[in-house]
Amino acid sequence: MISTYQSNLENFYYWAQKKPSDIFLKQPVGNDFIDFTYQDSENQVNKLAAYLQDKVQSGPKHVGILSKNSAYWILSDLAISASGCVSVPFYATLTAEQLNQVLVHSDCQVLIVGKLDHWDSIKRGIPPHIDVIHTPDSDGQNGLHWKDILTQEFPNFRPYIPQDKDLATIVYTSGTTGTPKGVMIPNSSVAQALNLAREIAYLDTPETRFISYLPLCHIAERNIVEFACIAAGGTIYFVENLNTFKENLVQANPTHFLAVPRIWSKFQEGILEKIGGQKKLDLLLKIPIIKQIIKKKIKKGLGLDKAILMLTGAAPMPPELLKWYQKIDFFIQEAYGMTENMGLNSLMPRNEIRIGTVGKIHKNCQTRIDPETGEIQMKANYNSWGYYKEEQLTKELFEDGWLKTGDMGEIDSKGFLSIIGRVKDNFKTAKGHYVSPAPIENSLAADSLIEQCCVVGINLPQPIALLILSIEGKKLDTNTLIASLESVRNTANPQFKKYEHISKMIVLKEDWTIENNCLTPTLKIKRPIIEKKYLASFETWNNQTETIIFE
Numbered sequence: 310m311i312s313t314y315q316s317n318l319e320n321f322y323y324w325a326q327k328k329p330s331d332i333f334l335k336q337p338v339g340n341d342f343i344d345f346t347y348q349d350s351e352n353q354v355n356k357l358a359a360y361l362q363d364k365v366q367s368g369p370k371h372v373g374i375l376s377k378n379s380a381y382w383i384l385s386d387l388a389i390s391a392s393g394c395v396s397v398p399f400y401a402t403l404t405a406e407q408l409n410q411v412l413v414h415s416d417c418q419v420l421i422v423g424k425l426d427h428w429d430s431i432k433r434g435i436p437p438h439i440d441v442i443h444t445p446d447s448d449g450q451n452g453l454h455w456k457d458i459l460t461q462e463f464p465n466f467r468p469y470i471p472q473d474k475d476l477a478t479i480v481y482t483s484g485t486t487g488t489p490k491g492v493m494i495p496n497s498s499v500a501q502a503l504n505l506a507r508e509i510a511y512l513d514t515p516e517t518r519f520i521s522y523l524p525l526c527h528i529a530e531r532n533i534v535e536f537a538c539i540a541a542g543g544t545i546y547f548v549e550n551l552n553t554f555k556e557n558l559v560q561a562n563p564t565h566f567l568a569v570p571r572i573w574s575k576f577q578e579g580i581l582e583k584i585g586g587q588k589k590l591d592l593l594l595k596i597p598i599i600k601q602i603i604k605k606k607i608k609k610g611l612g613l614d615k616a617i618l619m620l621t622g623a624a625p626m627p628p629e630l631l632k633w634y635q636k637i638d639f640f641i642q643e644a645y646g647m648t649e650n651m652g653l654n655s656l657m658p659r660n661e662i663r664i665g666t667v668g669k670i671h672k673n674c675q676t677r678i679d680p681e682t683g684e685i686q687m688k689a690n691y692n693s694w695g696y697y698k699e700e701q702l703t704k705e706l707f708e709d710g711w712l713k714t715g716d717m718g719e720i721d722s723k724g725f726l727s728i729i730g731r732v733k734d735n736f737k738t739a740k741g742h743y744v745s746p747a748p749i750e751n752s753l754a755a756d757s758l759i760e761q762c763c764v765v766g767i768n769l770p771q772p773i774a775l776l777i778l779s780i781e782g783k784k785l786d787t788n789t790l791i792a793s794l795e796s797v798r799n800t801a802n803p804q805f806k807k808y809e810h811i812s813k814m815i816v817l818k819e820d821w822t823i824e825n826n827c828l829t830p831t832l833k834i835k836r837p838i839i840e841k842k843y844l845a846s847f848e849t850w851n852n853q854t855e856t857i858i859f860e
Contacts, residue, residue, distance in 0.1 A: 310513060314503040314540050316471040316496040320389040322541040322642045325351040331542070334380035337549040337557055345380050345533070353384050357442075357455070358391035359463030364440065369416040370394040370478065373439075375408065375431075377401045378521045378547055381444035381455065384533055385421045386478075386525075388818070393469030396478045397491070398526030400830045401425055402823050405434030411481050412436060413670050414698065422447045440814045475512025479697050480528055480648050491697035492528075492648045498691040498818060502651040503530065503540045505673055505691070509656055510537055511617050517543030518615075520561040522554065523569065524830045528648045529622050533567045547581070559612035568627045571832045573641065574760070578780055580607055585750035587757075594636065613639075618659075620644055621832045625728065625747065628664045629755040634660070643667050645726065650674075650712055655726045666725040667836075675830065676720065684732050717745065734836060736767045742808035744772055746836075749809060752801045758782035758793055761821055763839045764811070769851050771812035775843060777801040777820055790816075791857045798856065811817055815843075815850055816859045 311323055324331075329348035336343040338815060345353075372389045374396060376382050377788040382398075389396040397415045399408060401424075408431055412420065422428070423444040432449065435441065441452030471477065477496045479490040511535070519538045539543050545562035548554050568576075568603065584590050584603075593603050609612040617636050622644040634641050642659060646652035646665035654676065657668030669694035670676045675688040695703030707715060717729040730745035737743055746764035753774055754762045760779040766772035782790065794814050795810060802810040827839055850858055 310540075311540065314500050314507070316390070316473075316477065317499055317536055317539055318387055318468070318471055320503075320539045321347075321354075322351070322468070323389055328542065329562075332544050334383060335561075336380040336548045337545060337547060337560070339549075343380070345384075347364070350384060350387075352461065354388045354391055354625065355462065355466060355468060356461065357385065357388035358468060359466035360458045361392035361441075362466065362469070363395055365392070365418050367395055368418065371397050371415055371417045372736065373412060373415065373417040373420040374398045374423070374526070375401065375420055375425070375443065376404075376447070377425060378422050378523075378530075379444070379446055379546075380547060381421075381423050381446060382525050383545065385423075385444070386535065390471055390477065391468040392806045395476050397481075398478070399481065400524055400526055402524075403431065403434075405431050408434035409436065409803050410489075411489060412439060415479055415481070419721070422452070424448050454541070471496045472520050473500070476694070478531075480526065480531070482648055492697060493694040494651065495694060498693065499536060501673075501691040502653050503536055505653065505671060506532075506537070507540075509658075512537060512541040514564060514617060517541045517565060518546065518561055518563045519543060519565050520546045520548065520558055520563045522548040522557075523567065526772075527623070527831050528646075529567060529644070529831070532652050533565065533620060535642060537565065542742050547658050555612075562612050562615050564615055565618045565620075566613060567620045567622070569832050570621055571624070571760075573621060573626070573630060573634070574779070575591065576611060577630065577757075580610075580637075581781075582740045584654065607637055608639070618642070621657045622646070625649050625751050627751060627755040631662075645700050645728065647714060648705060648793075649695075650687060650689060650714075651691050651693070653689070654687055654714070663723075663725050666721070666727045668726065668810065669724050670720070670726055676726065677711065678718060678720060682731065682732055683719075683729060685716045685718040685726070686711040687714065687716045688712065712834065736765070737770065738766050738808060739768050739770045740808060742806075744809050747770070749774070749801065749805060752804055753797060753811070756797045758785070758790070758797070761834060763834050763836060765840055765843075765847065767840070767847075767857075769812075770845060771808070771810060771851075772814040773815060773847065773850060774811045775815050775817055775839065787859075794857050812856070813845075813853070814857050815851055816857065817843075818860045822825055 324337040325347040330346050332344050333343035333347045333350045333471050374385050386396050388494055397417055419440045421442045424446040428448040428843045443449040443452055444455045473496050475496050476493055477499055478494050479491040481491050494641045503809045519534045521534045524838045548557045594600050619641045621641050626643050642657040646654040653671055677686050688711055715732055715734055719727045730747035735745050749764045759776055761777040763775045764772050798811050829834055
């Protein structure tokens with residue numbers, strides 16, 4: 310057991326010495342796994358680090374990672390640290406133009422390329438001066454290959470021991486509101502965050518297992534899978550592809566599991582479909598002998614029967630969904646934070662779940678609400694340094710040492726934090742009223758017929774709701790669907806002020822996806838993109854007599 314967590318690399322070296330033959334990474338390939346022990350991993354990390362140390366000796370020592378999640382992603386990140394360089398991960402879903410923008414902005418000298426779905430189209434975004442290293446699961450042919458580096462000898466190599474004051478990584482935000490910004494995170498922030506989370510994340514549990522499938526370049530996955538697993542000396546399983554996700558999850562049987570709300574919603578749909586609907590589940594849960602069997606069967610079927618920590622974050626979790634899971638003994642803990650504060654602002658206590666909040670504010674984290682704007686502002690030693698090469702934006706991020714989150718919230722007498730909306734998301738209606746869309750969206754999205762929702766209304770007399778239906782909603786005939794959505798609207802509206810009442814619900818044809826740029830890689834809606842996409846139709850929809858409108 311590590312007495313005090315240090316940098317991610319030092320934690321890794323500790324376990325490589327302590328239990329070299331234990332499995333660190335498990336990469337699925339068909340029905341088998343490629344296993345990486347801690348010792349195997351250390352050997353590969355040191356080889357790649359030695360190469361990078363020789364290659365990158367001046368200028369900004371920035372090395373990019375462009376890959377879907379895999380064992381080589383983790384090994385690359387550790388090797389970059391061991392070489393004394395700064396890791397700069399990029400989303401595997403970027404277009405060539407988007408990749409070029411962040412590669413140039415980040416001053417990367419080397420790019421490690423791994424498993425991608427669109428290498429042939431994205432590779433043109435890599436400037437010619439950047440050296441490319443391909444991992445064994447990359448489709449790329451040009452450039453240096455991982456196996457070529459492993460055959461080389463580096464007799465003079467000494468791993469760089471990270472210092473607290475060193476920049477560890479530049480994490481580019483997912484760009485919900487515009488151009489991604491490079492958040493600078495030092496080693497001290499990683500170590501402090503781990504030590505803060507040690508108890509609440511059960512990092513001293515023996516034989517911890519994690520599964521990595523959400524983008525590793527997002528701070529939540531980086532914290533809860535990479536950093537946490539390495540600190541705990543655990544094992545990370547990966548997902549081969551979307552089609553094998555369920556199978557890979559069952560194989561991993563993780564002790565620690567993170568899913569964004571949309572994943573939990575998909576799980577719910579799958580459970581109800583398998584059981585035969587909500588009414589049948591309710592009936593089975595009323596039978597004392599059957600009740601526990603059903604709960605255990607659901608957990609085991611998902612591969613979560615050994616999970617001691619089940620988390621959600623990155624987007625609001627509908628309260629009704631949390632309540633639904635509690636009925637089957639899934640006590641999902643909601644976490645709140647952002648890249649700029651290591652994702653650590655608050656966490657729902659396991660034994661004190663208060664629905665409607667995002668948990669209790671972490672110790673060593675001061676949080677206040679700005680009296681004028683309602684914005685959540687916080688102070689912590691693990692906050693980021695700000696944005697790379699963006700001095701003005703960094704100045705705007707802080708106010709007298711307080712980090713401005715951009716979220717609006719409330720803190721109750723017990724220290725529980727609630728999120729009301731985004732300061733910049735508020736819009737002004739034609740009647741001159743300011744509307745915060747998030748609470749309305751959360752209320753509407755609580756219904757099982759609605760998969761996603763975006764409330765808009767700039768210059769309209771009343772807000773309207775753009776809807777993407779769930780699988781359940783898409784199965785209904787038109788008349789039933791209209792009646793059901795009208796009921797949802799009539800139930801939601803009285804919860805809000807009259808000027809916030811939804812006048813129309815628009816059922817859209819095309820789902821919002823990462824591919825059509827309506828969702829971020831962590832499945833949050835890109836509000837400005839969605840508004841722009843449908844703006845020309847707002848007035849037409851508003852003038853129609855129907856309240857439920859089909860695009």
